Amino acid sequence: MPAPGHGSRYMRTAVIVCKYILFGSGADAGANALLSGVTHMTEKLVPLEARGISRDFDGVRVLHDVSIEFLPGEVHAIIGENGAGKSTLMKILSGYLAPTAGEVFVDGRPARFADSAAAEERGVILIHQEMNLADDLSVSANIFLGSELRRGPLLDDRAMERRAGELLAELRTKVSPKARVGSLTVSDRQMVEIAKAMWRNARVLIMDEPTDVLTNRETDILFGLIRRLKSSGVTVIFISHKLPEVKEIADRVTVLRDGRLIATQAITDLDEDAMATLMVGRELSEMYPPKRLVPDAEVVLQVEDFTVPGWVENVSFSLHRGEILGLAGLVGSGRTELFEGLLGLRPARGTVRLHGKAVRFRTPRDAARQGIAYVSEDRKGKGLLVDMRMKPNMSLLALERIARPFLSDRVEQKILEQGSSDFDIRTANRNAVVSTLSGGNQQKVVLAKTMQIDPEVIILDEPTRGIDIGTKREIYFLAERLAAQGKAIVLISSELPEIIGLAHRVVVMQSGEVTGILPADRLTEDEVVRYATGLRRDTEQPQREAPAAGGAP
């Protein structure tokens, strides 16, 4: 078995293998096809350029003298760790923020964007990470929002729907112009955003981590589209944390670190290791902690014939003290739903034993009280009070212990300091409102908060989503440290290298069923993907330990 620590080169091969297995090699078919829409004949001009851009927030400089030329028809990736200044730079380029110093040039002429509308006017359009669509309006209404087609004073719905249909057909998506945006998948919404940008004659399309929320298949569709946009002369600026993707799609790469431009290079001159090194500024050591041999420890949590109607069918597995149990499966395989069922967030039935005793959790509160902590994949929506400061966030779960009923600022301050040092949270300002923290720091705050109930079982749902490579590594080591201390950890992840690098055992799910439970010596990406896609399955329920494997009932 290949050593699970070989960083990103290994990861890339893995992704290519997955893609091959999952989708065949035809993903790029049609990539050469031109968009039938307008091609912009501005080849000689530089459509967008940043010259000496700096930006301060509250007197602190977060961007230092950044200059980049974006060429017509190129895919330009911007990479960097969280807090490197990528998003700030993109907001300046698209008119959402004004630079403190420096200038943005469009077609070689200085352009002082008063706001994002002014930038759109010039064809520079930012597609947000959190998409800006009106959920309750139809697809065509969204595409034409703000520039509706009219006949006299009245809206010309038919013309808009027809034109929207044409735009969407050009993008080769099956989205109906009449569909309500709220009913679409994330990937389809992205298509709508792009169609909207196309209608506004986008010449430079800035995408902030567009693949973060997409499955592999959806990512392939997006990349096909980006290639087509590119061949019609559109410049695509693409922020991503996923280096294999950058390698796959970008023509040139700009690396930012601590607000400074480190390098702009052709992708052919860089491999993923080189990119990672540029981002972090030092050689990356092993990505994953060395694997500990998990002794035959007692079973903490035993799940038998667990069913979440509509999502999960008769799932059984067990979780031992001190182990990291991976939960792999494609999006939609029911991984998250299984645990939401366990925590009482969805109706479910089946047997759950905690130390051999049958339990039933009705709410996350119930579970927390019995030592089961769930760290949601949705940091902003379910994990953190983003409008509040770090301190109340970190102490929230501790209040039952420390505030009976009166709060003590001294104790809370201690929790803040302890958590910040345990989880190595580095911020300039510990009084910062959580929404201003980087994704990596936010995730660490969630972990610090979760540890306040001293849980026995920690369920980590996509713990590294949207986090840069350096912080990812820290999170892996933190998870291993917690396991070594005797916690039982469930790691739900879509990133196979992460599961294989970190987990001691892996439960693989497909369409709501467990297709296999793989022990450490069988953990290869190939194997996991075969189980995840249903190519292989262990017909008998595998490894069903007796409930009393170690713990007394």
Next chain:
Amino acid sequence: MTVAAVRRRLPNLRALAPLLGLVLLVILGANLNDNFLTTNNINNVLTRSSFIGIIAVGMTFVIISGGIDLSVGSMAAFISGMMILIMNAVMEPLGATWTVVLVGIGASLVLGLAAGLINGLLITRGKIEAFIVTLGTLGIYRSLVTFLANGGTISLALPLRSVYRPVYYGTFLSVPWPIWVFALVAILGSIVLHKTRYGRYIYAIGSNETVARYSAIPVDWVKTWSYVILGLCVSLATIIYVPRLGSASGATGLLWELEAIAAVIIGGTSLRGGNGHIWGTIVGAVLLSTIGNVLNLTSIISEYLNGAVQGLIIILAVLLQRGSRK
């Protein structure tokens, strides 16, 4: 750089804006009329602001937790009516004594608690939006009191009025009782909201209910209790309001809900929840009644325009809040 510097200094200014507004108003009032700063007038203003102020303290809990309660005005009318009827009935066997008044006060507290509990449970257990639930109970209580009064007025029996009278008109250390009650409710409210776990949960839920649920907070319980607290505040306001007029009718407590909400909003709490503080609410409530008082004592603007000036102040306050968001 100056912009950044100004931006950094502004939030403090914004938090203090309602207080500054009140100070300006007091200075204006003092300059326009010599009687404005007399003990009598100050007591008068504070006593008048105590009804809305007490209710607004409870309303602050509800609004910070992300809720709203439109029923408080008609709830006050209903509780007043019931209280008077109960006291009148109990007076028959017991005579006009303090015991009767205490029974009335007890009944009022029970009714306030029950009314709050009903609102809270319908919102949390019934999973109906707070706006709709309390719009419904607003109508119910208002029509119930009209029904009880048979379209007219429910009056407290005369012998009882003289017993009960000091609760509104009496003083302690030469400060009227309603002001004491107001101050006590404000201090208690402040402690609970800012210094206890319950208060922190209120903020957490208003900031993001889903996060609160995932953070093992008993969300439904906390929300239900915020309405109970408000119900109890309404009951306290009623207890000091009834001896003032000694009667209740379909017009009692009309639009109190809007004044209470206005006091909370002027005080810097945002209607979407998650932030705010009690002292702001107190300032808001006092500010509202001071406007009326200043208009009353001076002749620049007709006192008939009281509502218009109050409306202007509310909009101004929200404009300031809006500015603090981006």
